[in-house]
Amino acid sequence: MLEITTTRMQSRPVDEREIETLAAELDGYLVREGDAQYDSARAVWNxxxxxxxxxxxxxxSPQDVQRAVRFASAHTLRLSVRGSGHHVAGSAVNDGGLVIDLSEMKQIQVDAQARTARAQPGVNWGELDRATQAYGLATPGGVVSDTGIAGLTLGGGFGWLRNKYGLSSDNLISAEIVTADGRLLKTNENENADLFWALRGGGGAFGIVTSFEYRLHPVGPDVFTLFCFHDGSRARELLRFYREFIASAPDEISSFAVLAKIPASEHFPAEHHGKPTLLFQACYLGDPAEGERLLQPLRDIAAPLVDLSSVMPFVEMQTLWDEEYPRGELRYYWRSTYLKTFSDEAIDRLIALIAEAPSALTTLDLWAMGGAFSRVAPDATAFAHRDAAMNIGIEANWADTADDEANIGWARRVTQELEPFSTGGQYLNFPGFFEEGEAALRQAYGSNYDRIMAIKAKYDPYHLFPMK
Ligand SMILES: Cc1cc2nc3c(=O)[nH]c(=O)nc-3n(C[C@H](O)[C@H](O)[C@H](O)COP(=O)(O)OP(=O)(O)OC[C@H]3O[C@@H](n4cnc5c(N)ncnc54)[C@H](O)[C@@H]3O)c2cc1C
Structure with missing residues (x-):
């Protein structure tokens, strides 16, 4: 007998013969304590x-997912679902229960003529970008190539194509999903349309997606990339300028501003390491020369500390942050809040708060919202937060266990201090550790909360799939 934790957090003995039967049926394989792969299989990014x-x-295979779901359901086991294991809360793994691990399901099929791509849930953005860019196409993804397409798309997904083409979830054409009863369902605008609606921003609460079909767009292959680090002591004036700039920028520009410290890396002169900085980063979709011309004001506004802006392949742009977010090495606690307006007061507060961050690795990421992202109606998909001026990513990043409390405490305080400026919403994919439980879900789902919960009740009445 193997003791496994149930959905009610009790311990239940499961007959070894049943586990062996499951293992024998799988196209993949089982990993458990004592196996050589156990430690690597339970490790996640945070x-x-x-x-x-x-x-x-x-x-x-999708059939493996069905087998695993039926097994979990028959024994009412505590369940986690793993794509690439990037969720900051570590929701891809649990203590004592069952993990349905999709990380080795990596098939990608691109139909260049139809401009669509199908990808399995173990694919990450680097892999999907490389496959689609082979045809000069791409779909909106995240800004770190190692991040999984699955969790990111289901929670919404914003990156460098958002102003022109919207969220990752806005570009989902269909999905196949294994529901709590073990069925493999097709979902799109016409089939199981309620479920398809919920998958676009409602997260992984409704079942396990085994295939994502995306709409593709012509992108690059070369894009002009703004990557300009200014002196952080001028952040107030620069952010006011940025506010004016984004108000009239075309949809071809998606950008963010980051309050941070210059990393101690070979890419930056040693005399600047550790200095407060305000980074402007942007991607221009279209003629790179035109992009450079349009984005020049964000470089000229002050003498940059370091300016790494250039024309580069889109796939390379998508890796610019990879080095800063090593898998498994650092400790991370990320939250977020949406701002109603990007007021002078909010700017001053953000600048004061980053100065108080206990770790030099920590950043405040100011994702400017607008364009196609904001033209989708809040109830068109499960992702409700369409009218926010900005999403503030509150990213506490540090190395030492001894500093856990100080860093987590800082990020929680930032969230509270930004409340007067906030819409009251937060992004499902940057939720801290979901320690606020139900309240965190209400903030993430916003005005779509009731509809999402009704769909949850229809497809997963016994809460096999955790909502957080
Ligand atoms: C370094 C880094 C950079 C990031 N950058 C961005 C960014 O640019 N833009 C952005 O929007 N977000 C970004 N994120 C947040 C990211 O969207 C989430 O972390 C997301 O959960 C990652 O997906 P994953 O598949 O790797 O997650 P996992 O940790 O594997 O899964 C997270 C949860 O998603 C659900 N899930 C995963 N796969 C499935 C599936 N097939 N079916 C059903 N549910 C599933 C499950 O509930 C699971 O617990 C970033 C995160 C990191 C760590």
């Missing part, structure tokens, strides 16, 4: 997370 599941089902 170095703070150290959980020990009883069983990890490494799925290789």
């Amino acid at each position: 170095g703070m997370i150290d959980r020990r599941p009883a069983l990890i089902v490494r799925c290789h």
Whole structure:
């Protein structure tokens, strides 16, 4: 007998013969304590997370997902679903329960003529971008190439194509999903349309997606990339200028501003390491020369500390942040809040708060919202927060266990201090550790909360799939 934790957090003995039967049926394989792969299979991106599941089902096919879901359902096991394991809360793994691990399901099919791509849930953005860019196409993804397409798309997904083409979830044409009863369903605007609506921003609460079909757009292959680090002591004036700039920028420009410290890396002169900085980063979709001309004011506004802006392949742009977010090495606690307006007061508060961050690795990421992202109606998909001026990513990043409390405390305080400026919403994919429970979901789902919960009740009445 193997003791496995149930959905009610009790321990239940499961007969070894049933586990062996499951293992024998799988196209993939089972990993459990004592196996050589156990430690790597339970490790996730956030170095703070150290959980020990009883069983990890490494799925290789949608049928494996069905087998694993039926097994979990029959024994009412505590369940986690893993795409690429990037969620900051470590929701891809649990203690004592079952993990349905999709990380080895990596098929991608691009139909260049139809401008669509189908990808399995273990694919990450670097892999999908490379496959679609082979045809000069792309779909909106995240800004770090190692991040999984699955969790990111289901929570919404913003990156460098958002002003022109919207969220990742806005570009989902269809999805196949295994529901709590073990069925494999097609979802799109016409089939299981309620479920398809919920998958676009409602997260992983409704079942396990085994295939994502995306709409593709012509992108690059070369794009002009603004990557300009200014002196942080001038952040107040620069952010006021940025506010004016984005108000009239065309949809071809998606950008953010980051309050941070210059990293101690070879890419930056040693005399600047550790200095407060305000980074402007942007991607222009279209003629790179025109992009450079349009984005020049964000470079000219002050003498940059370091300016790494250039024309580069889109796939390279998508890796610019990779080095800063090593898998498993650092400790991370990320939250977010949407701002109603980007007021002078909000700017001053943000500048004061970053100066109080306990870690030099920490950043405040100011994602300017607008364009196609904001033209989708809040109830068109499960992603409600369409009218915010900005999303503030509150990213506490640090190395030492001893500094956990100080860093987490700072990020929570920032969230509270930004409340007067906030719409009251937060992004499902940057929710801290979901420690506010139900309240965190209400903030993430906003005006779509009731509709999302009704769909949850219809497809997963016994809460097999965790909402957070
Ligand atoms: C370094 C880094 C950079 C990031 N950059 C961005 C960014 O630019 N833009 C942005 O919007 N977000 C960004 N994020 C947040 C990202 O969207 C989330 O972390 C997302 O959960 C990652 O997806 P994953 O598949 O790797 O997650 P996992 O940790 O594997 O999964 C997270 C949760 O998603 C659900 N899930 C995963 N796969 C499935 C599936 N197939 N079916 C059903 N549910 C599933 C499950 O509930 C699971 O617990 C970033 C995160 C990191 C760590």
